[in-house]
Amino acid sequence: MSAPTYDLGTLHGGLRLPARKAASTDRPILEAPLPKQLVMPITQHVGDPAQPVIGMGDRVLKGQLIAAPDGTLGAPIHASSSGTVVAIEPWPVSRRNGDNAPCIVIECDGKDEAMPRVGEPVDYTSLAPEDLLSAILQGGIVGLGGAVFPTAQKLMQARSCEIDHLLLNGVECESYISCDDLLMRERAGEIVSGAQILMHALQIGVCFIAVESDKPDAIRALGEVLGSINDDRIVIKQVPTIYPSGGEDQLVQLVTNREVPSRGLPSDVGCLVQNVGTAAAIHDWIIDHQPLISRVTTITGDGVVRPVNVRARIGMTLADVIALAGGYTDKAKQLIVGGPMTGRSVTTDRVPLVKATNCVLVSGETPDPGPEMPCIRCGDCASVCPVQLLPQQLFWYACADDEAKLRDFGLMDCIECGCCDVVCPSHIPLTADFRVAKGRIQELADEKARAARARQRFEARNERLEREEEERATELSNQRESAKQAGPSAIAEILKRKKLENEADE
Amino acid sequence: MEFQRREAPYISPEVSVSSLMLQVLAALVPAAIAHVWFFGPGFIFNLLVAAFFAAAGETLMLSLRSRKPETGLADFSALVTAALLAFAVPSLTPWWVTATGALFAVIVAKHLYGGLGFNIFNPAMAGYVVILVAFPMHLNLWIAPHMGDLDYQHLSILQTLQYTLTGALPDGVLFDAISRATPLDVMKSGLNNAKTVVEIRAIPVMGDFGGRGWEWIGNFLAIGGFWLLIKKIIRWQIPVGVGLGLLVPATIMYLVAPGSEASPGFHLFGGATILCAFFIATDPVSAATSPKGRLIYGIGIGVIIYCIRRWGSYADGVAFAVLLMNMAVPAIDYLTRPHIIGHGDADE
Numbered sequence: 001m002s003a004p005t006y007d008l009g010t011l012h013g014g015l016r017l018p019a020r021k022a023a024s025t026d027r028p029i030l031e032a033p034l035p036k037q038l039v040m041p042i043t044q045h046v047g048d049p050a051q052p053v054i055g056m057g058d059r060v061l062k063g064q065l066i067a068a069p070d071g072t073l074g075a076p077i078h079a080s081s082s083g084t085v086v087a088i089e090p091w092p093v094s095r096r097n098g099d100n101a102p103c104i105v106i107e108c109d110g111k112d113e114a115m116p117r118v119g120e121p122v123d124y125t126s127l128a129p130e131d132l133l134s135a136i137l138q139g140g141i142v143g144l145g146g147a148v149f150p151t152a153q154k155l156m157q158a159r160s161c162e163i164d165h166l167l168l169n170g171v172e173c174e175s176y177i178s179c180d181d182l183l184m185r186e187r188a189g190e191i192v193s194g195a196q197i198l199m200h201a202l203q204i205g206v207c208f209i210a211v212e213s214d215k216p217d218a219i220r221a222l223g224e225v226l227g228s229i230n231d232d233r234i235v236i237k238q239v240p241t242i243y244p245s246g247g248e249d250q251l252v253q254l255v256t257n258r259e260v261p262s263r264g265l266p267s268d269v270g271c272l273v274q275n276v277g278t279a280a281a282i283h284d285w286i287i288d289h290q291p292l293i294s295r296v297t298t299i300t301g302d303g304v305v306r307p308v309n310v311r312a313r314i315g316m317t318l319a320d321v322i323a324l325a326g327g328y329t330d331k332a333k334q335l336i337v338g339g340p341m342t343g344r345s346v347t348t349d350r351v352p353l354v355k356a357t358n359c360v361l362v363s364g365e366t367p368d369p370g371p372e373m374p375c376i377r378c379g380d381c382a383s384v385c386p387v388q389l390l391p392q393q394l395f396w397y398a399c400a401d402d403e404a405k406l407r408d409f410g411l412m413d414c415i416e417c418g419c420c421d422v423v424c425p426s427h428i429p430l431t432a433d434f435r436v437a438k439g440r441i442q443e444l445a446d447e448k449a450r451a452a453r454a455r456q457r458f459e460a461r462n463e464r465l466e467r468e469e470e471e472r473a474t475e476l477s478n479q480r481e482s483a484k485q486a487g488p489s490a491i492a493e494i495l496k497r498k499k500l501e502n503e504a505d506e
Numbered sequence: 507m508e509f510q511r512r513e514a515p516y517i518s519p520e521v522s523v524s525s526l527m528l529q530v531l532a533a534l535v536p537a538a539i540a541h542v543w544f545f546g547p548g549f550i551f552n553l554l555v556a557a558f559f560a561a562a563g564e565t566l567m568l569s570l571r572s573r574k575p576e577t578g579l580a581d582f583s584a585l586v587t588a589a590l591l592a593f594a595v596p597s598l599t600p601w602w603v604t605a606t607g608a609l610f611a612v613i614v615a616k617h618l619y620g621g622l623g624f625n626i627f628n629p630a631m632a633g634y635v636v637i638l639v640a641f642p643m644h645l646n647l648w649i650a651p652h653m654g655d656l657d658y659q660h661l662s663i664l665q666t667l668q669y670t671l672t673g674a675l676p677d678g679v680l681f682d683a684i685s686r687a688t689p690l691d692v693m694k695s696g697l698n699n700a701k702t703v704v705e706i707r708a709i710p711v712m713g714d715f716g717g718r719g720w721e722w723i724g725n726f727l728a729i730g731g732f733w734l735l736i737k738k739i740i741r742w743q744i745p746v747g748v749g750l751g752l753l754v755p756a757t758i759m760y761l762v763a764p765g766s767e768a769s770p771g772f773h774l775f776g777g778a779t780i781l782c783a784f785f786i787a788t789d790p791v792s793a794a795t796s797p798k799g800r801l802i803y804g805i806g807i808g809v810i811i812y813c814i815r816r817w818g819s820y821a822d823g824v825a826f827a828v829l830l831m832n833m834a835v836p837a838i839d840y841l842t843r844p845h846i847i848g849h850g851d852a853d854e
Contacts, residue, residue, distance in 0.1 A: 012847070017517075097511055175517075253847070262848035328507070335509040340516045347509050365510070369518040371577060374623030376523055378790040379741070383797070388844045392795055410846040418515030425521040426623075432513040 009257030011250055013384040014242040015419050017341070019214060021178040024300045024307040029182050031311050032324055038080050038106040038315030039352035040066065041093045045142045046149045047073030052104055058085045062114040063291050066104055075150040076140045080293040080313035083108040094318075094337040094354065098347035106315070117289050124197055124286050129159065132201045132286075139285030140292045140355075145169055145180075145246070145275035146338060148356040151282070154272070155201055161267040166198055167255055170211040170218060170276040171239055171246035174339025177359040179296040180276050182309045184211065184218035187280050188225040194279030195234055197286050202272060207234045209276070210255050214241045243341065244417040248273045250386055262413050277358075297353060299325040303332030303362030312353055318360055319349040331364040341418040373426035381420035381430060387413050391420040391430050398437040403444060411437060523622075527582035529739050533730030534589055534785065540726045541593070544651040544719035547663045548597030551670040552604050556588035559605040563612035571617070583622050587611050590630035593781055594825070595637070596648045598666065598684075600673035603641045607633035627832045628792045631825040638825065644673075650686035651719025660684070689717025690777045690821040693768050702765045717776060724780040731784025740788040743797055747804015748783040748811075749774065755812045773812065777822040782807065786824065792832045799835075799842035806831045 043049040050067035060066055060079040067077040083106045090100035124132055137152035168191065172180045184191060195207045211219050222236055237255050239245050249260040251273060258269040266273050277295065284290040293314055300307035305326025312321050318335065322328065336343040337351070338359055353360075381391035389410050397405040411434060420430045483491055541549045564584040565575040578584075591607050611633030619625040638645050652660060661669065661684065665676045675681065687695070689712060696706035712718065734740045756770040773779065778786070787793060787807050794803040807827045814823025 098509075249848070259848050261850075262846070264848065332507075333510055334512065334516065336514075336516060338514075340514075342514050343516070344514070345510065345512050345516070347511050349507060349509075361516075363516065366512065366516045367518045370522060373523045373577075373581060374621065376526075376583075376623050376790050377793070377795050378526070379795040379797075379800075380521075382795065382844070383741075387847045389846060390796065390843065393839070409843070410849070413846055413848060416514075418517075421515050422517050422519055423521065424519050425523045425526050427519055427522065429513065431515065435513075 009253050009255070011240075011242060011245055011254050011386055012388050013382075013386050013419065014244060015384055015422060016241070017173075017175045017243045019241075020175045020300075021172075021181065024176070024298050024309055025178045025181060027308065029186055029296055029309045029311050030324060032313065032316060032321060034081055034108055034110060034112055035313065035316045035320045036108055037317075038083070038108060038313065039091050039317060040077055040080070040104045040106065040315045041091070041095070041352060041354055042067045042077065042102050042104065043093075043095065044077060044148060044314070044355045045073075045075040046147070047071060047075070047153075049102065050074055050077050052088055054085050054104070056085055056088065059083070060085060060106060062112055063293060064115050066106075069150075073150060073153055075142050075152075076138065076291075077104075078140050078291040078293050079106060080315045081106070081108050082111050082113040092346070092348050092351045094344055094346050094351045094357065097344055098351055103352065121289065125200060127200075129201050129203055132197070133159070135286060136201065136282060138291075139282070141278060141281050141285060142292070142355050143275055144277035144281060144295060144355065144358065145248075146342075146356055146358055147248070148354075151274070151278055154274075155198070157265070158202060158267045158272045162270055163202055163204055163267060163272050164206060164270040165256055165272070166195065166202060166204060166207040167251060167266075167271055167273045168195055168207065168209040168276050168279055169246060169248070169251055169273055170209055170215070170222075171251060172215075173212065173241070173243040173246040174341050174343075174359075175243075176300045176361055177298050177339050178300075179298045179309050179358050181215050181218050183277055183280060183296050184215070185221045188218075188221040190280040190283040191276045192222065192225050192229065192231070192234060192279075193287060194281070194283040196231065197282050198272075198274060198279060199233065205233050208237045208255050209234065210237045210239050210251055212241045212245070213238050243419070244386055244415070247386070247415055247417065249415070262410070292355060295353075295355060295357070297321065297357050298359040299362075300359065301332075301336075301362040302364050303329055303334070305329055314353060314355055316353050317350055318346075318353060321353060321360060322349060322362065328362065332362045333365045334361075334363045336361040336363060341422075342416065369427040372428055375426050375428060378425060380423040380425070384419040384423050386417060386419065387415060389414060391434075394437075395428060395430055395433060398433050401437075401440070403441055406437060406441065411441070414438070523581045523583070526739055527586050529737060530586050530734065530785065531582065531589060533734050534593070534727075536730055537593070537723050537726040537781075538589075540723045541597070544653075544722065545597040545649060546652065546661060546666055548599070548649075548666045548670065549592060551601075551667060552595055552597065552599055553589060553592035555601045555604045555670070556591045556608045557585055559608035560584040560588040560591075560612050563609045563617075567613055567617035567621070571621070573621075578622070581622060584612055587616070587630045587633070590781075590786060591633055593785075594630065594634045594778065596645060598647055598649055598661075598669050599644055601670050602673075603637050603644050606640065607637040609633075610636045623791055625791055626835070628786060628789050628828050630789075631786060631828045634825045635829060646691075647681065647685050648688050649684050651717070653718055688777070688821060689720060689772075690815065692717075693772065693776070694815070694821050697766060697768070703768060704765070720777075721775040724775045727780040727784060731780065734784065734788075740784065741797070741800065743800035744788045744793060744804040745783040747801045747806075748779070748787055748808040749804075751805035751808020751810075752779060752812050753808070755809060755816075759816070768815075773815070777815070778824040779811065782811070782824040782828065786828055787831075792828075792835065794835050794838045794842070796839060796842045796844055798844070799838045802838055802842065803831055803835065806834060 048071040051070045052067045054066050061082045064079045066079050086107045087105040091103035092098045093101040133155050141151040142148040170184050239254050252260050252266045252271045260266050261268050281292050296311050298309050308325050310324050336345050377392050393409050414434050416431050418431045568575040568578040611629035615627050615629040615632035616625045752773050753770045756773045759767040760769050794800050810827035811823045
């Protein structure tokens, strides 16, 4: 069962983007040398920041836990190499476009000394799914497609639903990015092994590995592995090369013909999606006991001399990895972490490579498309929208700040893929406008919630004040009552005592 | 090294409003040449007058609205409006008639509603209807097509220019000697006078399907229209809708009474059907925007054109049909919203 199959759903709209991947796919993944310094942000996942568990001056080993998850959603962070913790300080990070966030800085000693393995290696097939899940949790593994959702929590959530399909996402639909392509070519065995571990953890018997039609080498490599291990639960699905077919919900729709409900998850329609890189990372952790301390990243664009894929330790700076691609060319004007459609531009190459960094794109200036014109309602945006929204109508309502209409026309379902921007003849930055509008709606909702809480507090306070008033009144009348009963001598007694007390106070 | 900070996506659009408008203008060129070939140089004068006044109106309104006139003029939308108006008026039209249409189109129909992108009504058609109502005489004066076997007097370039500037024919030339009722007029008055279609079609101005000369302009408009379809500047829904809306009732009526009803082919190639289907109804600003909505919008226009031609008092009904359907656009858009992925049943 290694031949690719085509029984697919359809995706509305989308774009055929120029691939621009060839520059980085003509040589194997380059193993990055150890850097002198590692910068490990404590937030490399969706959820609360991890809490450092080491102190300044501590010596750490490769794979040692340096920050533990805090709260229900989070992932541990491990030292990528051995060395000394020299600082825990704010450092520019890509998540914040080059602004600062707390990081653990490790001065490497160059020995790359690994943590000794505790206990004997166990056969994962003998583990109960729950135990396998908690084992995965320890590996610091997050979704490597870019969303960095903690994998263990995603699997636990999926366990509570009726899941029948595991989808491995090998669809790199953005231009330039080729790290998953190279990973599938070179480490197909590990990816398939990771798929088997995931299937055991989820106790399901169907896994689709979705790969774009423009990656024949990756499909061949996976096919060879599947042919040799003879596991017919795993099937390769070839999907058309259309952006954004690699979006999680879009992939589910393409491969299973199921629509992920609005505001819902693929698990609502029986699917769990994991990136192929994540599957390989699960293999590395469960089989080889190597936590997530490195990843494959594409270093590419006109702004670097020799585009290449590198396997780099988490915590190397972008300057370190760009040097491996021959350094900058004269064209380098923009530094983008991620792809050209959804990536994040960062202001400095001092930011470290993190678990989410699938691509470092150094490009020239984006050509100025000319002034923004009024929308002429051509509808091209609607024809490319993969969610079948009407961006031209949303834009209208976003300008009018009409929250009810924006919700009605599905603003919250926008996946911010950027397709509408690219086809707009009026050069309206639709995606950016929608991002702002979404933020404003969220703010309004938060404000409403705050107001409701404040009202509750206010009412509770009023109630309390009333109650206290009442209590005081009863107390007072009780005292009067008892004083009356005790008679004048008792009152004189009380007055005398009060006077003495007052004198004592002075 | 300090890098620029921008918002995704980092890929710039390759299309622009001005390039779209220029391509629409380019698609009109073959038909314009045919127009001049069959109906003389008047078309060029009308186009120049319409373009001048449309640009003047655009400049005036943009400066009154404190916008930069250069950017407004550079989108070429006023020029497209002028070109459509030039196709709509007869080749012999005094300049003030065309100018009134162009100024009304740009000032009232376009800018008083907020300018490009905000106008409810198709500016060219609004301008045309105003002059049709204000100067009915002038707009019914079509000269006969220049065809070898049609024996009519033709005006020279200078004589045509003189008419455009003064509204007066050269001495010794009578209207009757140069003008001819349009094929739609001939068909309408013929049927009203209880002639059969066969009899009417024997009149020399009639061609294979529509009117002689007219149908050739229609062919060239269709070529331009198909080119716009291939270039994806217009989508198929509106042209197909207009065609269906017009041809279905026309075919039914023709099959019921072939002797006294014009053929579907005549409706398709007669009058401004092709111009409407590919160039007028497809104006994105005033048309419906969802695919289903556009089909309905096109069908509505086709049906209204047929009704006006068949039962109305005007020979052609394109401008009225387009304006009437413009009014229905907000309702059509609201009722034909596509199903948002992840929102339950498609019918919701």
